[in-house]
Amino acid sequence: MNRTKGLSVLLLFIFSALLLSGCENNLLVFDPQGPVAREIMGLINYSIVLMLLVTGVVFALFIYIVWKYREKKENMDYEPPEEHGSTLLEVIWTIIPIVIIVALTIPTVKTIYATEKVPKGYEDQKPLVIHVTSADWKWIFSYPEQGIETINYVNIPEDRPIDFKLTSAGTMQSFWIPQLAGQKYTMAHAETQLYMVADNPGSYVGKNTNFNGRGFAEMEFETLVQTKEDFDKWVKEVKETAPQMTEKEYEKKLEPSHLGRETFSNTHLEWVDHSDHNSKNYLNPEMYDRGHGWPGKIFEDKNNYKNRLKDSDGGSRHHSGSSTEDSHGGEHHGN
Structure with a gap:
């Protein structure tokens, strides 16, 4: 009796702790601000309910069995008979996990396919194409139609489909805006695609969720959703006032470092597309x-842009810099 009460108290304590810990954190995925994020939240809620149902049944059976077959005075000398199993029970507990997996798989697949295209209701609108390039440890956003580029922030209009074309200048990263869309990986010499729509103007945090070194924790960016008028005004202002970036400056920015927000009136797509399999x-x-005296192994790659310097210098040129040094760039022309 006391053991059963103790088990019940323990389970209640664990459930309360989980519930309270969830309330203390700002769970952005449960505050969707767009149709793609709502699709994902619906799948999360469905999965939670299904898992709670399964967990509840399992714990209820556990408590019932512990109570029913507990040791009592009247059965102290009880010896259970020899059991040879039950075919019916074995079939049942084999089928149940299959049913659970199917119940999770069907809505998951439907959600995946729904988020891989322009959200319903926006099919008649032309998406705004934004090329996203990740580097250690910064995010670069290129607007090919507008001919502008930003670093560590991206401005988008509300109620218009956004077509993010994702790639990486080096290591693999993971692009995620919790309140607006799911996450996708960025990889060098490859391109992934992410659609989303933002319902309301506002500022939303974006981040890298793939651990890739000491600068990973601060690799965040702001997604500023604006009205169409404010977005057009911002684009016009950038084209008139932001400086142009050179290829040499761009290569320097790709070195491992943290940068501030920067804005340019051209894009690096003029000289390199990192999603191209033959790109540098x-x-x-x-x-x-990392301070231990053993940097990463330097692989000789004839496609590496720095190998162009060997012929003229007689060897590989040393690049100074530190991954711990913050580099704060030009003026931010957004919010």
Whole structure:
């Protein structure tokens, strides 16, 4: 009797702790601000309810069995008979997990396919194409139609489909805006695609969820959703006032570092598209020294842009810099 009460108290304590811990954190995925994020939240809620149902049944059976077959004075000398199993029970507890998996798989697949295209109700609108390039440890956003580029922030209009074309200048990252869309990986010499729509103007946090070194924790960006008028005004202002970036400046920015917000009136797509399988390699492994004296291995890659310097210098040119040094760039022309 006392053991059963103790078990019940323990389960109640664990459930309360989980509930309270969830309330204390700002769970952005449960505050969707767009149709894609709502699709994902619906799947999360469905999965939670299904898992709670399964967990509840399992714990209820556990408590019932512990109570029913507990040791009592009248059965102290009880010896259970030899059992040879039950075919019916074995079939049942084999089928149940299959049913659970199917119940999770069907809505998951439907949600995946729904988020891989322009959300319903926006099919007649032309998506705004934004190329996203990740680098250690910064995010670069290129607007090919507008001919502008930003670093560590992205401005988008409300109620218009956004077509993010994702790639990486080096290591693999994971692009995620919890309140607006799901996450997708960015990989060098490859391109992934992410659609989303934002319902309401406001500022939403974006981040990298793939651990890739000491600068990972601060690799965040702001997604500023604006009205169409404010977005057009911002684009016009950037084209008139922001400086242009050169290829040499861009290569420097790709070195492992943290940058501030920067804005340019051109894009790096003029000279390199990192999603192209034949594009140059911009990895800088010799700059990842974590203080232990052993930087990453420097792989000789004839496609690496720095190998162009060997013929003229007689060897590989040393690049100074530190991954711990913050680099704060130009003026932010957004919010």
